Amino acid sequence: MEVLEKVEEGVSASSWAEIMRDCFKRNGVKLVTYVPDRVLTPLIQAIEADPYFQAFSTAREEEAVGIVCGAWMAGTKGVVLMQTSGFATLPNVLASLPCTYQIPVLMVISERGTLGEFNRGQALVCKTMRPILASMGMEGHTLASTRELDFIVDRTIKQVFGTLDSAALIISPLLSSGKF
Amino acid sequence: MSVEVMNRYDATVRLRARLGDEDAVIGGIGNTNFDLWAAGPRNLNFYMLGSMGLAVPIALGVALAQPERRVIALEGDGSILMQLGCLSTLAKLAPGNLGTVIMDNGCYQITGSQPTGTAFGTDIEAVANACGLEHSATVATETALDAALDRFWQIAAPWVIVVKIDGEPPRGTTERDPLRIRMRFMDALNLA
Ligand SMILES: Cc1ncc(C[n+]2csc(CCOP(=O)(O)OP(=O)(O)O)c2C)c(N)n1
Numbered sequence: 290m291e292v293l294e295k296v297e298e299g300v301s302a303s304s305w306a307e308i309m310r311d312c313f314k315r316n317g318v319k320l321v322t323y324v325p326d327r328v329l330t331p332l333i334q335a336i337e338a339d340p341y342f343q344a345f346s347t348a349r350e351e352e353a354v355g356i357v358c359g360a361w362m363a364g365t366k367g368v369v370l371m372q373t374s375g376f377a378t379l380p381n382v383l384a385s386l387p388c389t390y391q392i393p394v395l396m397v398i399s400e401r402g403t404l405g406e407f408n409r410g411q412a413l414v415c416k417t418m419r420p421i422l423a424s425m426g427m428e429g430h431t432l433a434s435t436r437e438l439d440f441i442v443d444r445t446i447k448q449v450f451g452t453l454d455s456a457a458l459i460i461s462p463l464l465s466s467g468k469f
Numbered sequence: 470m471s472v473e474v475m476n477r478y479d480a481t482v483r484l485r486a487r488l489g490d491e492d493a494v495i496g497g498i499g500n501t502n503f504d505l506w507a508a509g510p511r512n513l514n515f516y517m518l519g520s521m522g523l524a525v526p527i528a529l530g531v532a533l534a535q536p537e538r539r540v541i542a543l544e545g546d547g548s549i550l551m552q553l554g555c556l557s558t559l560a561k562l563a564p565g566n567l568g569t570v571i572m573d574n575g576c577y578q579i580t581g582s583q584p585t586g587t588a589f590g591t592d593i594e595a596v597a598n599a600c601g602l603e604h605s606a607t608v609a610t611e612t613a614l615d616a617a618l619d620r621f622w623q624i625a626a627p628w629v630i631v632v633k634i635d636g637e638p639p640r641g642t643t644e645r646d647p648l649r650i651r652m653r654f655m656d657a658l659n660l661a
Contacts (some may be wrong), residue, residue: 320530320533320534337506342532345558346563347526347554347555347558347560348554348555348557348558349554349555350490350551351522351523351526351552352523352524352526352552352554352555352558353526354523355520355523355525355526355527355529355530355555356527356529356530356532356533356558357530358527359495359526359527359528359529359531359532359533359534360530360531360533360534361530361531361534362530362531362651362654362655362658363530363531363534363535363538363658363659364513364534364535364658364659365530365533365534367530380638381519381521382519382520382523383521384519384521385518385519385520386517386520386523386527389518389519389647389653390518390647390650391647391648391651392651
């Protein structure tokens with residue numbers, strides 16, 4: 290991991306998280322449901338430190354999706370944070386709830402299982418992520434550097450809530466400096 | 470030995486009679502949903518067409534976004550058994566405006582009545598209690614259902630009522646147009 294941690298020298302560990310948090314805030318995304326992951330920790334911390342958000346963990350990612358769907362119908366925008374393995378549990382729920390009813394779900398997925406993975410289980414699960422997104426016609430944007438981060442995150446949020454088509458923001462190890 | 474149970478349609482009609490004009494209901498899949506429809510369609514009912522087990526989470530999202538509105542999650546025993554973790558999340562968030570009613574027939578009736586764990590002793594009220602939902606009850610008669618609803622309706626904490634029901638088929642079939650269901654529900658939610 291030492292090698293990967295040096296990839297983005299000069300960028301503090303929390304800056305990507307602060308940029309994402311600010312994009313959520315600017316776009317009125319207030320409700321944050323998650324199943325945690327090490328990579329997501331700075332983002333979860335940045336969000337939980339800000340009283341603007343209501344953030345909490347759920348037992349399963351499916352629940353986290355159900356909650357933001359209910360909240361959106363009742364007027365509150367949300368986002369679901371999860372890791373790759375969590376996303377792989379979701380196809381049935383995504384197809385039968387947000388896709389079926391046209392309810393927008395914004396997802397942030399920390400990408401485990403690539404660029405230096407040591408766990409074969411994670412690596413194989415990771416390969417299912419983009420095909421699953423594609424099969425449901427969902428955009429998945431890989432976030433690899435802080436330079437384009439605000440642009441991609443801000444515009445993806447606007448597109449999700451503007452078109453009602455769900456999408457995923459994928460946090461690459463390139464962005465999180467490989468801090469699994 | 471005959472065990473006293475309620476009928477799902479009758480129990481749903483009783484629940485519906487208690488609903489105020491502004492109360493929202495999330496109907497889980499299975500025959501629970503069909504009897505919710507048969508008991509009289511309402512714009513403030515959201516009828517799920519899939520996502521088995523998510524009635525409580527969807528209801529929780531509505532309840533958090535509109536804390537002034539009473540929200541009821543209606544589920545089957547098979548459905549809640551698929552997503553028991555949501556009872557822990559519900560207890561943790563403890564919204565004062567969310568009640569859950571579980572129609573427990575001891576089977577997955579809509580798929581051919583294969584028995585669920587509750588037919589072998591799994592006690593959903595005890596699970597809810599163990600998750601931290603202390604306002605939980607199991608009822609098998611109309612009097613007991615009314616008494617439990619009387620007790621829980623006004624409390625500012627989440628509650629769970631497990632209704633033991635018979636094996637009668639449902640009285641109707643939910644209309645299956647997702648966009649109409651969703652738009653009616655949202656219009657009704659945001660008008661109030
Ligand atoms: C994830 C998933 N697994 C299985 C099914 C098939 N299925 C649809 S309804 C149902 C049973 C629901 O049982 P319960 O909640 O007890 O309701 P009941 O049919 O008894 O009214 C099942 C297994 C499904 N729709 N989704």
